[in-house]
Amino acid sequence: MSQHFGVGRLVFVGIQMNPCDVRCGVFADACSVPVSEIITVEEKDIHGKHSTSGKWQKMERLFAFTVHYVKRARRHRWKWGKVTFWCADEQLCHLWLQTLRDLLERLTLRPKHLLVFINPFGGKGQGKRIYERKVAPLFALASITTDVIVTERANHAKESLYEINLDKYDGVICVGGDGMFSEILHGLIGRTQRNAGVDQNQPRAALVPSPLRIGIIPAGSTDCVCYSTVGTNDVETSALHIIVGDSLSMDVSSVHHNSTLLRYFVSLLGYGFYGDIIKDSEKKRWMGLARYDFSGLKTFFSHHCYEGTVCFLPARHTVGSPRDRKPCRAGCSVCRQSKQRLEEEQKRPLCGLESTEEVEEWKVICGKFLAINAANMSCACHRSPRGLSPAAHLGDGSSDLILIRKCSRFNFLRFLLRHTNHYDQFDFTFVEVYRVKRFQFTSRHAEDEDRELRERGKTRFGQICSDHPLCCCTVSSSSWNCDGEILSSSAIEVSWFSSLHEELKRILSKNHTAETPSPTARLLAVLGKCDNYLRRLLQTNYVDIYIQI
Incomplete structure (x- = not known):
């Protein structure tokens, strides 16, 4: 020896x-x-x-x-x-x-000490069992102590995060799906802004990043955020990422209406097709997870189009494009370079120079749309391994705005099927995609409503009929699906905050292999x-x- x-x-x-x-x-x-x-x-x-x-x-x-x-x-x-x-x-x-x-x-x-929220109702209702059998033993092995809270109602976790002393924790763990993650995200961001005296209702307000990281143990229906950042919704994988302290920065977007904050989102903001699916599925919770398939099929055959106006500010600071087939990976150079350019843009007003946003022109697109989607990440899941926007990046300070114009059911089906294979889903004449840092949307329905309110002397029985909740006429506006939650207004303004939050995960390795x-x-x-x-x-x-x- x-x-x-x-x-x-x-x-x-x-x-x-x-x-x-x-x-x-x-x-x-x-x-x-x-x-x-x-x-x-x-x-x-x-x-x-x-x-x-x-x-x-x-x-x-x-x-x-x-x-x-x-x-x-x-x-x-x-x-x-x-x-x-x-x-x-x-x-x-x-x-x-x-x-x-x-x-x-x-x-x-x-992490040494974690605060754990368990949603016992999400997904297949296995959150508590998953944590106790698969996650808790690994945390104990790694000498990580935890305080566990099993949620009893909607917004229980969010309300708790406003009251609990968070100084003793190294992170907050979400055992649930994307909805539970969003609830914890809102709680942490909201408390951080309250403590910093930031008015969240101002779209241009500079938000303060939360010092705590969020970890996800997937136990939901789709687990989109988990799948997009790790490449799998495997529970053991997520627990091990948390244990070794892997983390990544994520962009967070705010959605406002008339200078009032509606919600934040990190994955998908969808109007039209995806908004109709989530709205219809909420009425069929008794069906369990099958409600998403049923509502999706129903929405596809309904084939509703919605007229409106999209205004957006292109993200000139970003590197690459939504169609360059360069997905976000660990140590992503696109995110790093884009973030550096964005920081340089933000310093211009401080140096007495005209801000880039004031110089650039807003782009305006009007028309009839089957769907309008804003993707902060690839939005991958087990059914769509590459996601809605395969080249969307987590920390580049932008989002991929996808506009699907009115087309036939057959062509729309072709577009949807592209999400399940390796073909370019944006390679259609009725599909447009832009990388943006701000955008606004107003539906034709809302525009007519505002115009008629100003012209009080005119007869508007037709519009009153279509607006009345008891009327059976076709509704001319959809709802926004904001990370799985329905927004009350169709007219919105969206802003992006680069790397506002940090998550206890590491994104897919560059080589896509099991090698170390x-x-x-x-x-x-x-x-x-x-x-x-x-x-x-x-x-x-x-x-x-x-x-x-």
Whole structure:
């Protein structure tokens, strides 16, 4: 047994690995685990027995430790793995334990104490069971303490976040779907603005970012936010991302009507097709998750078009376009460069220069639309793996505005089917897509209403008829679907706030594989390429372990 010290790495020889922990040939040549993805290291009690070729034999007293770590699986999934190492030298074992624990102590971004909200009604109603069986044991393993609140009504989490002392928490965890995430987001942003004295009803107000991060444990119907940021709605994957402290910044958009804040959103704002679906599905909650399929089919055959005016300000600061097929990934260069350009734009008025927004011209588009969608992220889910806008970015300070003009049912079906394959869903003459940083919409219905209110002397029985809630005439305006919630007004103004909130997740890796990236510090368990002495040790399952720093 010996110890070697090299430049930039520490090498110990003589640690024995438990063969029972080796799975699927992971250690056949080498296993590389970043220190940043080690969950914990714990001392293990070995009772002096060892298995060789299926037979147990008596050995001298052993000392061991177990490394719990993140295993990369297919389809962007993470799994909990562990491997146990032992040797007869107590001092060597303790040296390893202390070295690894010291490395983990340097990872200061990992959460220690979390506030957990569980929605017991969302999705299939399995939120509490999912947390207790799959998430809580992993949090306990990582020595993360939690305060758990099971919500009892709508806006319970939002109201609680306005009252609870949040100083002792490192983050807030949402066990539920996109609606629960939105509720927690509103609670944190609202409380932060209240404490900072910011008027949220002003569309141009500079919002203050919340110091707390939000983590998502998917337990909803679609889990769009989770799927778009991680690439899967797997519960264990999300829990492990939270444990290792992965985070990313997200743009948050505000929706106003007549200088009154309606809502914030981070994923989808949809009018027409998606607005009609969510409005109709709310009346059919008794159907469970099947209500979305039923309402979607009903809305498709209804084929309603809505007339209105869209005004938008192009996002000149962004890099790329909605059709460049460059999705948002970990360490995204598009988000980084776009954010830098946006910060330079925002400094212009402070330097006495004319602001970019005052120089640029608003674009105006009028017409009849089947759908108007604003996507802050790809909005991917298991049914649409690439999402509504595959190249939308999470932190570039913009949104992809998608306009679907009036067309036949057949063409609209072709457009919808494009979301399930790899073809460009924007490659239609009736589809337009723009990258914007602000936009406004007014429906023809609202315009007529305002015009007639000004012209009080004119007869308006026809409009009164169509406006009356008891009338059976066709309604000429839709509703806005704002992250799964219905907005009360169709005339809105939307603004974007770059990287306003941070989420406890890491977006898909650049290489789309299950391979481990190469961080500065990594734990390497190597079998092979050894001298004759080590080859003899390998015959008894001995290995070298390297720590690269």
